[in-house]
Amino acid sequence: MKKTIDKLSLVGVGNVGSHLHQSFIQEGISVSHVVSRSKPSDALLKQSIWVEEVEKLPANQLVIVCVPDDSIQSVLSRIPASCPVAYTSGSVELQHLSDRSELGVFYPLQTFTKGKEVNMFEVPFFIEANSTVFASELFDLAWKISRKVSFASSEDRKKLHVAAVFINNFTNHLAHISKSYLTQHNLDFEHLKPLLKETAHKLETQDPFDAQTGPARRNDQNIIEEHLRLIEDPTQRELYRLFSKSIHQTYFND
Amino acid sequence: MKKTIDKLSLVGVGNVGSHLHQSFIQEGISVSHVVSRSKPSDALLKQSIWVEEVEKLPANQLVIVCVPDDSIQSVLSRIPASCPVAYTSGSVELQHLSDRSELGVFYPLQTFTKGKEVNMFEVPFFIEANSTVFASELFDLAWKISRKVSFASSEDRKKLHVAAVFINNFTNHLAHISKSYLTQHNLDFEHLKPLLKETAHKLETQDPFDAQTGPARRNDQNIIEEHLRLIEDPTQRELYRLFSKSIHQTYFND
Secondary structure, three states: OOOOOOEEEEEOOOHHHHHHHHHHHHOOOEEEEEEOOOOOOHHHHOOOEEEOOHHHOOOOOEEEEOOOHHHHHHHHOOOOOOOOEEEOOOOOOHHHOOOOOOEEEEEEOOOOOOOOOOOHHHOEEEEEEOOHHHHHHHHHHHHHHOOEEEEOOHHHHHHHHHHHHHHHHHHHHHHHHHHHHHHHOOOOHHHHHHHHHHHHHHHHHOOHHHHOOOHHHHOOHHHHHHHHHHOOOHHHHHHHHHHHHHHHHHHHOO | OOOOOOEEEEEOOOHHHHHHHHHHHHOOOEEEEEEOOOOOOHHHHOOOEEEOOHHHOOOOOEEEEOOOHHHHHHHHOOOOOOOOEEEOOOOOOHHHOOOOOOEEEEEEOOOOOOOOOOOHHHOOEEEEEOOHHHHHHHHHHHHHHOOOEEEOOHHHHHHHHHHHHHHHHHHHHHHHHHHHHHHHOOOOHHHHHHHHHHHHHHHHHOOHHHHOOOOOOOOOHHHHHHHHHHOOOHHHHHHHHHHHHHHHHHHHOO
16 A cells, blocks of 8 residues: 655765755655764754664665665665665666565756755656555655656666766766866866856757857868867867767768 | 047857847947848847948958858958958967958857857957057957956967867767767656756856766776667767766876
């Protein structure tokens, strides 16, 4: 029978865990216990009991596991058998984990930074579970803190994660390259920030295919060669070349 | 002797030209003539006289050339000899153009989209000219429409442009890849938009080096291999691999 989840425990209060903690509390869901190796913040301790071992979590109560992918299996194996469990990973497949009576996924597709406010109601959540009843319970729980909740298979969730890696991890790395390139040449990354902001802003309304500009889009080989000459770092140069090739393939069909 | 520029002509009213036109008018600078092959918008025609040939521009008045890089030289050669001229390119070197008595650069480091409002006062402008007096006049002109004006040599301007290509062109292309990957797998790019927004937002305050997350940052080879398996397109796979290598080199020093 479907239950309403109004009380849970969290394992891990890093970037994901600490934001989920805050959202649950705000929406009136009790986070009775948190598991963390180091002492959590005072604000968190006002709301939840800190335990250092997952074995000590209360029985029969949902546990949401917010730990790095490669620790999920070992954490799961130590959680009391009576607890339903969900984990927050984009890439770990449900069927690859040892079975429990209630096991599910509670994946927020967002980048979280400790101490930086995120509007959780805008964060897409993807739900999966080894029973339709538990999946539905997790869906309802996510719906209390977000207005963008979907069911997704492990396979689809992994593909969303691949796309997220392109959008977030690689974009961030481009900013790092851009900054280190400028710093290396005694130029200030601050000059680029309005451009970065507008680039993202534009993509909220415009299709990236239509928004593309620049030397590769115009097939301006002179500028491309000139830019390659101005990049000393071999990996950065290889990235510039590969992007130019990829953009060319996208627009000139070769 | 240094003059105050309060009247000018524009060649090209595409993305850059149309935004400059609007900003100049707003700040009380008269744009007496615009050159464009096709008829400009009615709004623009209320402010400026449309001519189809640069040869017909009024003498002795500043001309700002907002055309693609590879057309600048041919446009320059047809502008009346008495006109001071500036162009808006990031990559064309001043010394590579045939000399005129007053020739300069008026480079706004931003991506412009026709019809999409940009706060010009936040746009960094980079100024260069073949005389200090003309450079100073262009600086003052830019200062009327922006609060972020600097002088920059052709070499520095080109490096800023390289960095801008990484930040804007390549980020935009990552969004395209992300979208086409999802579309190909019947998933909705809308799911990724909050992440894209937050990625850019985070970089306004956080150093990209510190903000980096993801499988490559954690050196999680299992996930990287799994993601590569899920990408069918060879160029996209090559980009994923190269980014992962570049992130690895950045954090693990090899």
